[in-house]
Amino acid sequence: MKFLIDFFPILLFFAAFKVWGVFVATGVAIAATIAQIAYLHFKVGKVEPMQWISLGVIVVFGGATLLFHDEAFIKWKPTVLYWVMAAVLLGGQWFFNRNLMQKLMSSQVQLPQPVWNTVNYSWAIFFTVMGIVNIWVAYQFDLDTWVTFKMFGGLGLMLVFVLGQAMYLSRHIQHNPEDQP
Numbered sequence: 001m002k003f004l005i006d007f008f009p010i011l012l013f014f015a016a017f018k019v020w021g022v023f024v025a026t027g028v029a030i031a032a033t034i035a036q037i038a039y040l041h042f043k044v045g046k047v048e049p050m051q052w053i054s055l056g057v058i059v060v061f062g063g064a065t066l067l068f069h070d071e072a073f074i075k076w077k078p079t080v081l082y083w084v085m086a087a088v089l090l091g092g093q094w095f096f097n098r099n100l101m102q103k104l105m106s107s108q109v110q111l112p113q114p115v116w117n118t119v120n121y122s123w124a125i126f127f128t129v130m131g132i133v134n135i136w137v138a139y140q141f142d143l144d145t146w147v148t149f150k151m152f153g154g155l156g157l158m159l160v161f162v163l164g165q166a167m168y169l170s171r172h173i174q175h176n177p178e179d180q181p
Contacts, residue, residue, distance in 0.1 A: 005036060005039070005040070006036075007155075008032055008035075008036050009029050009032035009033045009036055009058070010029075010150070010151060011151075012025075012028050012029065012032045013025045013026070013028060013029040013032070013147075013150075014147060014150075014151040016028040016029075017147050022065070022071050022074065022143060022147075023065070023066060023069065023071075025147075026062045026065045026066055026074050027062070027066060029058055029062055029074075030058055030059060030062045030063070033054065033055050033058045033059075034055065034059075036051070037051060037052070037055050050085065050088075053081070053084055054081055057077055057080055057081050057084070058077060061073045061074055061076055061077035061080065062074055062077065071143060075134075075135070075138035075139075075146060076135070076138075078130075078131070078134045078150060078154070079131040079132075079134045079135050079138075080131075082127040082128070082130045082131035082134065083127065083128065083131045085123075085124075085127045086123075086124040086125075086127035086128045086131070088100065089101065089120055089121075089123055089124040089127070090121075090124045092120075093117070093120055093121075093124075099116050099117060099120045100120065101116065101119045101120040101123055102116040102119070102120065105119075109169065109173055110173065111169065111172050111173065112172060115169070115172040118168075119165065119168075119169070122165065122168075123165075126161050130154065130157065130158075133157070134149075134150070134154070137149045137153070
C-alpha cells in the first residue's frame with residue numbers, strides 16, 4: 001500500500017500525459033501530490049520529510065511549467081529531487097555525523113558501521129547519477145521518451161539498485177544470538 005501511495009502522483013502523471021499531454025499531466029501531478037500529502041497527514045498521521053520536499057519541488061517546478069508553459073521545468077523536477085536526496089544523505093553524514101540510511105533502516109537490520117557508511121554513500125551516489133541520467137534523457141530524447149523513461153526506466157534502475165543493495169547487505173547482516181534456533 002505504501003508503494004502505491006508513494007507512486008500515485010507518478011502513475012497519474014504518466015496516464016494524464018498519455019491522454020492530454022504534459023501540461024495537464026503536470027497539473028494532475030501537483031494535485032495528486034497534494035492529495036497524497038493530505039491523505040498521509042489525515043489518515044496515517046505522519047508525512048515524511050522527503051515527502052514534504054517532494055511536494056515543494058513539484059509545486060515549484062510544476063508551477064513554473066504551467067506558468068511559463070515550458071516543459072523544461074518539469075523535466076528538471078526529478079533531477080532536483082534526486083540531488084536534494086543525495087545532498088541530504090551526504091550533508092547528514094559530513095556535517096552532522098548522522099547516517100540517515102542507518103537511522104531509516106536500523107530497526108530492520110543490524111550492520112557494522114563501515115557497512116552503514118557504504119550504504120549511505122552508495123545511495124547518495126545513486127541519486128546523483130539518477131539526476132544526471134534524467135537530464136541526459138530529457139535533453140537527448142523527445143518528451144514522450146522522457147516520460148516513459150521517468151515511469152519505467154527510473155523505476156527499473158531503482159529496482160536493480162535495491163536488489164544490488166540487498167545482495168551487498170546480505171553478506172554483512174549481523175544476527176542476534178537470541179534470534180538463532
